[in-house]
Amino acid sequence: MTKLNSKIPEGPLAQKWSLYKQNAKLVNPANKKKLDIIVVGTGLAGASAASALGELGYNVKNFCYQDSPRRAHSVAAQGGINAAKNYRNDGDSIYRLFYDMIKGGDYRAREANVYRIAEVSNDVIDHFTAMGVPFARDYGGGLDNRSFGGVQVSRTFYAKGQTGQQCLLGTYATLNRQVSKGTVTMYSRREVQDIVIVDGRARGVIVRNLITGEIERHSAHAVVLATGGYGTIYYLSTLAVNSNASAAWKAHKKGAYFANPSFVQIHPTSIPQLNDYQSKLTLMSESLRNDGRIWVPKTKNDKRHPNEIPEEERDYYLERRYPAFGNLVPRDVASRAAKERCDTGYGVGSTGLAVYLDFKDAINKQGKKAIEHKYGNLFELYHIITGIDPYVEPMRIYPAGHYTMGGLWVDYELQTTIPGLFAIGESNFSDHGANRLGASSLMQTSGDGYFILPYTISNYLADQIRIPHIPTDAPEFEEAEKVVKERIEKLLAIKGKQTATSFHKRLGRIMWDYCGMSRNEEGLKKAFGLVKELEQEFWKDLAIPGDEKNINQELEKAGRVADYFELAELMITDALNRKESCGAHFREEYQTPEGEALRNDDEYMYVAAWEYAGKSKEPTLHKEKLEYKFVEVKVRSYK
Amino acid sequence: MKVKLKIWRQENAEAKGSFQTYTFDKVAPEMSFLEMMDAFNTQLITEGKEPVAFDHDCREGICGACSMYINGHPHGPVSGITTCHLSMRHFKDGETITVEPWRAKAFPVIKDLIVDRSAFDQIQIAGGFISMNVGGAPEANSIPVKVKNADEAFDSSVCIGCGACVAACKNASAMLFVSAKVSQFALLPQGRVEAKERVEKMVAKMDDLGFGNCTNTYACEAECPKDISITNIARMNREFFSAKVS
Known part of the structure; x- marks a missing residue:
């Protein structure tokens, strides 16, 4: 059994990040030019990471399935972005923001990561303001704030109801600046089909060019996934309809553990x-x-x-x-x-x-x-x-499916269990525990990309400077490409009668009814069987017109739905395993007489990190025990 | 509800496209236009035909992906909204609805209703940013900005980059798009430092890419789903001329 190592630095809470940065290895500017990094996704996490890494001098390749990086779904975030500026003199502080997130997440998030994101939140606001993001202001010319759920201070910065759009377009601009300098190369209308592992390290991706249908190989010294959440598993959700979990799921199948998959915010x-x-x-x-x-x-x-x-x-x-x-x-x-x-x-x-x-x-x-x-x-x-x-x-x-707190398991360096594979933003699990507080998502994605990953990935890459450019004709790339092509052929060969969307709707309904706002053992077990049956029907009766050599939006959808069947099983397995209610995970069997969530800290104060064991095999559970050294664990009450 | 759909079909960038007419009778007035297209595509797939390819993503009017030219208007006949928010209740039973891609030299058709809008990215890459490194920003409140300026910058910044302005213009001009970005930065103290270089570079790139000139027909403003004002164009012209004389 692999032991999960969260790599949390020693020392007092408020000094962990400073100590980490002091001790982290650096890469000198001449060597940075020789190192390639792949970033998948151009939302706030991906675009901020790609531009920050480009600024440092790395060679960055940035991928998105949309026609332009500006369309990633961070663009739709509405209400605001949190920071511990305390501009209102209402008692806010980094500690208070940290505490609100720990409590809001119902004591299922990692203390050190949460404190760090609260710590960099102020830098994020400074940066966005300098980038020309037109946040709301008051008449003195200073930035205005408003309040969000689960807190008693006003710490949310906003641009009307379009804060995500403004932050994303600001970040898209920083990305464009790096593209103009040649440090970042943009690959739009590309969808990642697999992650390539060479000698145990993430070394590249296989992507499908969504216009020509060509399968391309791209290599790098490190791969960063910033692919967002899997809320569209419910079919109807607040997400963009093409948002998907495929890249993260492929990473999981290649060895990255998936943490708390059942923690979904409605x-x-x-x-x-x-x-x-x-x-x-x-x-x-x-x-x-x-x-x-x-x-x-x-x-x-x-x-x-x-x-x-x-x-x-x-x-x-x-x-x-x-x-x-x-x-x-x-x-x-x-x-x-x-x-x-x-x-x-x-x-x-x-x-x-x-x-x-x-x-x-x-x-x-x-x-x-x-x-x-x-x-x-x-x-x-x-x-x-x-x-x-x-x-x-x-x-x-x-209520509607909205955000997934669960995601790829990462350590303090935002690295998954595959060396060289990092996951940032909503695609990782790390900062929101069992429930995310409003306006914390924009904060986390941009904090991860601009201010955290650039340090932690350099610490990894410092040991890679002697590795020359990774060749894409290695057998591992060959094999991964073959598997990708075979799956596409298999999907096209079904030639059944039902569309990918019709399957997606039915899957979404099962998940919403049995693994949504409230769950119980009987329903979850039933859902597991229903998902399996539906998956079999999918592989027998799916209809995809056309071929793979052109734009084929039905083929794109089918690939995403195929992955969702597998992820759905893992979500249900995780929800069944966690015999307690915490945050958004509400098991009907475990509630107080007033109908509030009833945690079981003795048995479940851990992150459930699942290891893929093969198709239709019971995944292996790894537990990362959560320790609360800096806050007192209490019953979460808003009464 | 039953409609006749006259849709531009084009296999790929090289192929010659043409209009195809279809009858579709499973329309409900509460559908959005894209949901009607989803249902229509399901019918095509069931008949073993290729569905109509179109760009779409957020379906809440903010990503700017959807781009259909419906009955002679970008995003259809209702002003101030994107195609994804256009409701079928605005069409009549039995109506013929013509659906085309954006038509502009700088936006070549890739397939059916999908066009290549990467020219917009290229204009932004030419100079649509503030050159501030991560970590170099001053304390956010150290530079006060008048509410009026912040609000005006916001109004310019809400452009979703869909390209409706270009599609609406008889010259396929990108002036509204470019001027909105130029204005947002020109109105804020943070953007003033590079204002001159920015406007020159963005305008030069726009001209290079084959977008036409502005002849003040105001079609762009009328069709913009985000109501971006043509005062942005006037502001950009001022910025451009003062850059040239300074």
Whole structure:
């Protein structure tokens, strides 16, 4: 059994990162030019890493499946980005941000990693501001802040409801600067099909050129995955519809452990599903809960128009259940509370699967103009999609699959269990435990890419300076390419009747019903069987028109869905294994009498890192015990 | 609902394309345009035919991937939205809907409705950035910025790079796109240092790539899904001329 080594530096919490940097090995500028790095993905994590590494002088090859790096799904993040600047004098600090994340993650994240991301958060804001990211400002010219769920300070920087777009475009600009200098080469419309391992180290990738269909080999001294999360496993989610887990899954099959795969964040405030044709759920930013109040009617199946329901007949259930945090409880808590109200018959709208998010009081108090200034584009978006004007009538919202806290297991250096393979941003598991707090995702992705990875990857590459450029005609590349081509041929040869999307929808439904907001042993076991059956049907009856020598979007989808079947099994296995409730992982068997998550710290205070054992074989569980030396482990309460 | 779809089909960049007309009767008014296309593609696949290739990703109006020219308008007949937000309730039962790719010399068609927009990346690579290294930034609040400037810079920065402005323009000009980026940086103190070089390089690259001239028809502003204002073009022209005379 491989022993997981998290490589957490010794020393006091606040000094670990400084000590690490002091002791890390460096690569001199002349040698950097001789070292190649592959970065997969151009979201905030990938683009920030590629540009920061390019600035240092490495030869970077950056890949994305989109036609331009600017389209990666970080672009859609809405509400904001956290930093411990304490510009509001409201008691914030690096420690407080760290503490909020540890508690928000329900004591299932690694202390040292979380402290480090809180530590670099301020550098991230300085950098973005210098890059011309137009964050909101107050009249003195300084940066403005707002509040997000699960915290009692205002530490979130924002650019209306388009903070992700602004941060990503800022990062896309830094990336372009490196492209202009020749340190970064961009490969867009390329999808990674496999990771190549030579002598136990990650040395390259096999990619499919999505325009010509050509299978290409690319080599490097190190490979960085910044491929995002796997929320589209539910088919309907807040993610871009082409987001996928294939690169991370291929890395897992080549030996990278996958950590806490069942930890998935279901975001409480998405526009509810309206019909069966729907391909996507659109998020309404958590920032709206600063001013919006969530409620349902006090009477079951109340079909009255919301504006006709008098104040005393409304149940502001979050304010009622959680008076200390009210509408700003963390996402997992808010999602479960909405589900509870809808499951017991208090839900609204035609399906009964929705609750109200009401701005009436905020508009009365602050005026329509102030609300428009803060959330204008979100209100507009809601109006376009639903045809309902949220200035006049409350929004209807319901939880939707959003973010995956689980991901590739990484050590303190953000390196996976495959030497030379790094995972950053949402694709790793490291900073959010069992639940991510709002506005922490932009912080983590850019922190990883700009300020952490450049140090840790150099520490690895310092030992690689004598290795010349890796040849792509090595047998390992040959073999990997052969396997990739064979799978494509196999998919095309099925010639069945059902589309990849129809399978994806059915898989998503199984996962949503049994491995979504709440889980139980019976349901999970049932889901496992259903996924297996569906996977067999997929390999017998999939329809892909056309061939592999051209743009073939059906082939692209099919490859992603094929990988999702396998990942779904691992998610279910992980959810079955964790016989406790923590954060977003809610096992119905383990709850308090009030319906709150009931942790079992004695048995489950560990990261579950799964090792691939072969197709249809039980994966091997490795436990990384979590130790809390700097915070007291408590029952997480927002009451 | 039943519609007639007149769609541009083109096998690849080299092939000669043509319009093909199809009847599709499984349209629901609550579908988005792309969901209608998904359902239509499912029908084609079931009939053993190749589905229509089109770019799309976030489906929430922010990534800028979707790019269909519908009934003579980029992103269709409703203003201020992208194709992914266009609802089928804006079309009539029995209507003929014409769907084309963006048409511009600098955006060659790759397949069906997919075009190559890498020319936009190249313009940005030419100078659409602030040359500040990671780690070199001053404390964020050390440079105050007027709310008015920050808000105006934000308004310019919301461009999603979809290319609708180019597709709408009879000259296939990229002035709105380029001027939005030039303006965002020109309005902020952080961007002033390189303002002169930036505008010169970006404009030169734009001209090189075969985008046309601006003749003030304002079609770009009218069709921009993010309502980017043509005042950006005026600002870029000022920046450009002052760069040339300084």
